[in-house]
Amino acid sequence: MSDALQKGRDLLADMNPGLEQLLADRYDALVPGMAETLVEYGYGRHYARAGVDLKTRQLCTIAALTALGGHTAPQLKVNIKNSLAAGASQTEIIEVIWQMALYGGMPAAINGLNAAKEVFEPGDGP
Amino acid sequence: MSDALQKGRDLLADMNPGLEQLLADRYDALVPGMAETLVEYGYGRHYARAGVDLKTRQLCTIAALTALGGHTAPQLKVNIKNSLAAGASQTEIIEVIWQMALYGGMPAAINGLNAAKEVFEPGDGP
Amino acid sequence: MSDALQKGRDLLADMNPGLEQLLADRYDALVPGMAETLVEYGYGRHYARAGVDLKTRQLCTIAALTALGGHTAPQLKVNIKNSLAAGASQTEIIEVIWQMALYGGMPAAINGLNAAKEVFEPGDGP
Amino acid sequence: MSDALQKGRDLLADMNPGLEQLLADRYDALVPGMAETLVEYGYGRHYARAGVDLKTRQLCTIAALTALGGHTAPQLKVNIKNSLAAGASQTEIIEVIWQMALYGGMPAAINGLNAAKEVFEPGDGP
Amino acid sequence: MSDALQKGRDLLADMNPGLEQLLADRYDALVPGMAETLVEYGYGRHYARAGVDLKTRQLCTIAALTALGGHTAPQLKVNIKNSLAAGASQTEIIEVIWQMALYGGMPAAINGLNAAKEVFEPGDGP
Amino acid sequence: MSDALQKGRDLLADMNPGLEQLLADRYDALVPGMAETLVEYGYGRHYARAGVDLKTRQLCTIAALTALGGHTAPQLKVNIKNSLAAGASQTEIIEVIWQMALYGGMPAAINGLNAAKEVFEPGDGP
Numbered sequence: 001m002s003d004a005l006q007k008g009r010d011l012l013a014d015m016n017p018g019l020e021q022l023l024a025d026r027y028d029a030l031v032p033g034m035a036e037t038l039v040e041y042g043y044g045r046h047y048a049r050a051g052v053d054l055k056t057r058q059l060c061t062i063a064a065l066t067a068l069g070g071h072t073a074p075q076l077k078v079n080i081k082n083s084l085a086a087g088a089s090q091t092e093i094i095e096v097i098w099q100m101a102l103y104g105g106m107p108a109a110i111n112g113l114n115a116a117k118e119v120f121e122p123g124d125g126p
Numbered sequence: 127m128s129d130a131l132q133k134g135r136d137l138l139a140d141m142n143p144g145l146e147q148l149l150a151d152r153y154d155a156l157v158p159g160m161a162e163t164l165v166e167y168g169y170g171r172h173y174a175r176a177g178v179d180l181k182t183r184q185l186c187t188i189a190a191l192t193a194l195g196g197h198t199a200p201q202l203k204v205n206i207k208n209s210l211a212a213g214a215s216q217t218e219i220i221e222v223i224w225q226m227a228l229y230g231g232m233p234a235a236i237n238g239l240n241a242a243k244e245v246f247e248p249g250d251g252p
Numbered sequence: 253m254s255d256a257l258q259k260g261r262d263l264l265a266d267m268n269p270g271l272e273q274l275l276a277d278r279y280d281a282l283v284p285g286m287a288e289t290l291v292e293y294g295y296g297r298h299y300a301r302a303g304v305d306l307k308t309r310q311l312c313t314i315a316a317l318t319a320l321g322g323h324t325a326p327q328l329k330v331n332i333k334n335s336l337a338a339g340a341s342q343t344e345i346i347e348v349i350w351q352m353a354l355y356g357g358m359p360a361a362i363n364g365l366n367a368a369k370e371v372f373e374p375g376d377g378p
Numbered sequence: 379m380s381d382a383l384q385k386g387r388d389l390l391a392d393m394n395p396g397l398e399q400l401l402a403d404r405y406d407a408l409v410p411g412m413a414e415t416l417v418e419y420g421y422g423r424h425y426a427r428a429g430v431d432l433k434t435r436q437l438c439t440i441a442a443l444t445a446l447g448g449h450t451a452p453q454l455k456v457n458i459k460n461s462l463a464a465g466a467s468q469t470e471i472i473e474v475i476w477q478m479a480l481y482g483g484m485p486a487a488i489n490g491l492n493a494a495k496e497v498f499e500p501g502d503g504p
Numbered sequence: 505m506s507d508a509l510q511k512g513r514d515l516l517a518d519m520n521p522g523l524e525q526l527l528a529d530r531y532d533a534l535v536p537g538m539a540e541t542l543v544e545y546g547y548g549r550h551y552a553r554a555g556v557d558l559k560t561r562q563l564c565t566i567a568a569l570t571a572l573g574g575h576t577a578p579q580l581k582v583n584i585k586n587s588l589a590a591g592a593s594q595t596e597i598i599e600v601i602w603q604m605a606l607y608g609g610m611p612a613a614i615n616g617l618n619a620a621k622e623v624f625e626p627g628d629g630p
Numbered sequence: 631m632s633d634a635l636q637k638g639r640d641l642l643a644d645m646n647p648g649l650e651q652l653l654a655d656r657y658d659a660l661v662p663g664m665a666e667t668l669v670e671y672g673y674g675r676h677y678a679r680a681g682v683d684l685k686t687r688q689l690c691t692i693a694a695l696t697a698l699g700g701h702t703a704p705q706l707k708v709n710i711k712n713s714l715a716a717g718a719s720q721t722e723i724i725e726v727i728w729q730m731a732l733y734g735g736m737p738a739a740i741n742g743l744n745a746a747k748e749v750f751e752p753g754d755g756p
Contacts (some may be wrong), residue, residue, distance in 0.1 A: 002632035027491055030498075031476045034491075034676075040634075040669045042484060044226050045663075051221040056182055060222050063186035064201050064229045065485065066194035067609070070295075070323035072229075073446035075485035095177040098166045098283045102168055103198075103609045105571075106294060107317065107327035113279055113286075128290075153617055154291035159297075160617075166256075167293045168610060171285075191611065193483075195578075196701035197574035201611035216660075218577045224661045230444075231481045233695065233705035239657055239664075246660075252694060303599040306603060310531055312600050315564035316571035316607045322449035324607075342408075344670075347555040348564050350409045354546055355568045355576075357733045358420060359443065359453035365405055365412075371675075372408075379505035391688040411549075413590045418508075420732055423537075436687060438693035438726050445694035451732075459637045473681040474690050480672050481694045481702075531743055534750075535728045538743075546736060568735065575700035579737035 008044030015054075015085045016078075017065060058083035061094050061113075066097045067104030071109030080119045090120055131162060134170030140209045141180075141221030142204075184209035185222050188238075192223045196237030206245045218245055257288060262297030267306075267337045268330075310335035312347050312362075318349045319356030322363030332371045342372055386422030393432075393463045394456075408423075431459060436461035437474050443481030444475045448489030468498055489499045512548030513517075517567075519589045553591060562587035563600050568617075570601045571608030576616030585624045594624055635666060645684075646708075647714045688713035689726050691745030692742075696727045697734030700741030710749045720750055 012019055023035035047057055062083055065076040097116055101109035103106055138145055149161035173183055188209055191202040209219055223242055227235035264271055297377055299309055317328040317346035335345055349368055353361035401413035425435055438463055443454040449477055461471055475494055479487035516523055520574035526533055527539035551561055566587055569580040598620055642649055676689055692713055695706040709740035713723055727746055731739035 002634070004632070027488075030472050030491060030495065034476065035255050037671075037675050038484065041667075041675065045667050045671065046225050046228055049221060049225075050187075051217045052225075054187060056218075057222070057225060059178075059182060060186050060189035060225065060298040061229065063190045064226055067190035067446065068193055068229065068483075068485070069321065070326075071321070071489065072485040074448075075488065081561045083564065091177045092182075096183070097173060098286065099172050099175075099178075099183060099186065100190055101609075102172055103187065103194065105320075105605075105609045105612075106290065107320070107607065108609075110279075110322065110327065110448070113282060118284065128256070130254070138679070153614075156598050156617060156621065160602065163293075163297050164610065167289075167297065170360065171289050194609075194611070195573065195575070195699065196704075197615065197699070198611040200574075201614065220660050224664065227483075229483045229485065231479075231483045231486075232668065233481065233702040234483075236657075236705065237701065239660060241661065248741075280684075287597060298603050298606055301603075303595045304563075304603075307558065308563060308596075309600070309603060311556075311560060312564050312567035313607065316567045317474070318603055319568035319572055320607065321447065323447070323451075343555045344560075346408050347553060349590070350412065351550050351553075351556075351561060351564060352568055354550055355565065355572065355735045355737065355740075356447075357731075357735045358416065359450040359733065360735075361404075361452065363449065367406060369408065380508070382506070399748075415545075415549050419541075419549065423545065424729050424732055427725060429721045430689075430729075434689060434722075435726070435729060437682075437686060438690050439733065441690035442693045442697035442730055443649065446697055446733065448613050469681045471685075473679060474687070477676050477679075477682075477687060478694055479688065480676055481698065483690065531740075533746065534724050534743060540729065542736065572735075572737070573699065573701070575741065578700075579740065600675040 002040060002044075004044030004048075005040040006044070007048040008039040008042070011043045011048050012039060013055075015082055055083070055086045055088050058086045059088055062093055062096050063100055066100040066112035067108055069104065069108050070099075073111065073115045076112060076115045077119050079114055090116075106117060128166060128170075130170030131166040132170070132175075134165040134168065137169045137174050137180075138165060141208055146169040149252060181209070181212045181214050184212045185214055185218060188219055188222050189226055192226040192238035194232050195230065196241075199237065199241045202241045203245050206242055213228055216242075254292060254296075256296030256300075257292040258296070259300040260291040260294065263295045263306075264291060265290055267334055268334050286349055305339045307335070307340050310338045312373060314345055314348050318352040318364035319360055321356065322367075323369045324364050325363065328364060328367045329371050332368055342368075380422075381419060382422030382426075383418040384422070386417040386420070389421045389426050389432075390417060391455040411452055433461070433464045433466050436464045437466055437470060440471055441474050441478055444478040444490035445486055447482065447486050448493075449487065454490060454493045455497050458494055459492045468494075506548075508542060508548030508552075509544040509557045510548070511552040512543040512546065515552050515558075516543060519586055525603075559587070559590045559592050562590045563592055563596060564596055566600050567604055570604040570616035571612055573612050574609065577615065577619045579596075580616060580619045580621050586622055632670060632674075634674030634678075636674070637678040638669040638672070641673045641678050641684075645712055646697040648702045665687065673726065685713070685716045685718050687724060688716045691716055692723055692726050693730055696730040696742035697737050697738055700745075703741065703745045706742060707749050710746055728746075 020035050020039050023038055027034040061079045065072045065079060080093055094116055097112035098109055100112060132225055146161050146165050149164060153160040153206055191198045205234045223238040224235055257343055259332055272287050272291050279286040300327055313331045317324045349364035350361055352364060392489055398413050398417050401416055405412040409461045443450045458471055472494055475490040524539050524543050527536045527542060531538040565583045584597055601616040601620055602613055650665050650669050653668060653750055657664040691709045695702045710723055726745055727742035
């Protein structure tokens with residue numbers, strides 16, 4: 001196992017322990033090695049890097065996914081959960097999403113708020 | 127003066143004191159009220175909000191502008207300077223930019239690194 | 253109340269009188285002041301400006317939301333209704349959406365047409 | 379009939395014979411001439427050009443729609459079917475989608491894989 | 505010559521008479537037929553359609569290109585000139601660009617204003 | 631060294647032998663490990679995969695970068711060179727770029743053609 005894969009798995013053990021298996025079940029038959037690649041690269045080579053704490057990394061991901069637009073809503077929801085697991089509060093997450101009205105436009109921010117509502121208040125969507 | 131405009135000006139007094147005048151000189155003849163609107167809305171209604179500290183807000187902006195792509199390089203540079211003024215280190219800024227390879231793709235991350243290099247090492251561009 | 257907020261409310265009184273309350277009900281618990289900010293900034297600071305008539309502003313919004321892609325469909329539908337309220341015909345709205353095939357690509361234009369169909373012919377979606 | 383329209387129809391006769399009629403039924407009442415324009419321009423002026431074989435053109439379309447993001451999923455599904463009709467294998471389609479993680483980011487690639495799963499394994503969505 | 509090509513040429517005769525030749529000189533050796541295709545499709549099949557006047561179509565294009573971001577600046581400048589030729593005032597153009605802060609974000613609007621300044625005040629760029 | 635890194639280096643030895651060193655010189659002081667990560671992930675984990683030949687992968691990258699817009703021009707130029715090295719002809723590259731008018735819009739396609747011209751005809755830019 002590469003060092004980066006190990007680091008990615010160590011990180012996910014705390015933050016989202018079922019993610020690699022879920023990805024493997026869903027995608028590895030189609031894309032052999034997809035789950036391992038995502039864990040190694042995304043978590044081992046990015047989130048596990050030093051220099052910025054995990055909570056800030058997660059909030060930056062929230063910001064980027066919101067600014068990129070509503071079609072990233074599924075990934076935004078996963079990362080909202082990961083942000084909570086990394087110690088971010090609901091308020092911090094919401095504030096970062098709303099700030100994105102400045103950079104991704106109002107529709108992007110509103111779609112981001114809707115994604116957050118679906119995570120925070122399941123069954124009470126817009 | 128609206129409350130939000132006052133809050134925006136108070137915030138910029140520390141972070142980027144010349145910004146409103148620079149915007150007014152450049153744009154207000156074309157777009158009457160542009161500088162005031164940007165300070166009121168952007169800084170008074172967003173950056174001055176409670177709930178997330180200013181440094182984290184700035185790093186989230188860095189993330190979003192990087193993910194949106196290289197055509198936002200001028201605004202990314204302004205916000206890299208604002209992030210330094212808000213207490214972020216060069217390392218934190220660079221780490222957030224590089225992480226965006228995951229969400230905006232490699233070209234977006236590389237264009238973001240190039241913008242940061244131009245701020246950190248003027249005259250030593252790619 | 254700021255001048256811009258008053259102007260935004262005056263404009264919405266004709267065009268979409270329930271919008272501020274709807275936004276407040278949906279978002280203000282999560283993002284205090286969201287509805288007021290959107291009315292003040294979006295309608296008071298942008299749509300209420302002189303220089304371009306409201307119908308043209310609305311058609312330009314239709315164009316932009318279509319070009320930005322299908323993930324802005326919810327906001328596109330709101331703005332199609334606002335465009336009708338501002339005096340635009342169904343034909344004008346459709347023509348502007350279709351023209352966006354040139355700038356946002358065919359998929360963006362087709363997704364825009366689908367959003368318009370859902371507004372004009374509810375219950376008869378694609 | 380223009381030459382380009384004829385070429386477009388000839389191409390679709392093999393690849394997707396019902397497409398022009400489906401577009402006409404769905405859109406021509408709203409946008410007179412839409413179906414003809416799309417066939418003439420899209421298929422006659424682009425896909426029917428010499429210089430690159432049709433299968434490669436289709437895989438390039440898969441790549442672009444994936445990179446542009448999840449809001450083009452309906453068009454991605456149509457083009458996945460067209461790619462199969464042009465001789466591409468499921469593996470080729472999946473590989474091209476996954477490669478887009480590099481250029482459009484992980485969320486775009488994952489949304490593309492989900493669209494492909496819905497085409498390849500109908501009723502077994504994510 | 506197809507009807508659409510004739511319509512496109514008639515329209516450009518007033519608005520931008522040198523465009524087809526300029527495109528042919530620049531691109532036709534690389535992409536045979538590019539200039540004719542762009543005139544036929546863009547101007548004959550879109551701008552020459554009935555239902556919306558040309559000035560409004562041009563302002564909608566300004567809106568879309570601004571919202572899509574600063575990398576469309578070359579095309580935005582061409583369309584700002586076309587908009588003036590179609591009877592739009594500098595004020596109308598500027599107002600539409602600035603409104604896009606709402607939909608494409610502040611950086612997109614500011615990059616659009618910069619493109620307009622370069623058209624209106626050549627030699628006096630930002 | 632991980633398997634993926636080895637595979638990436640093997641691939642680049644043919645296609646673009648100086649790339650890892652160029653990236654290391656330019657970025658590794660800022661982002662420790664950047665060059666290795668890009669080679670391992672981009673080339674080892676994506677381009678070196680089986681299932682699609684390298685030339686087709688490169689043409690798909692050309693398509694995606696064109697559709698994403700003119701701000702990816704630097705990366706588009708690198709990949710145009712890589713595509714030539716992988717056996718693609720100038721015609722194939724140009725055809726794929728022009729086809730993107732359908733999906734990324736005319737401005738994106740034209741910006742892509744300009745990038746290709748700068749590679750094919752250096753010193754003879756638009």
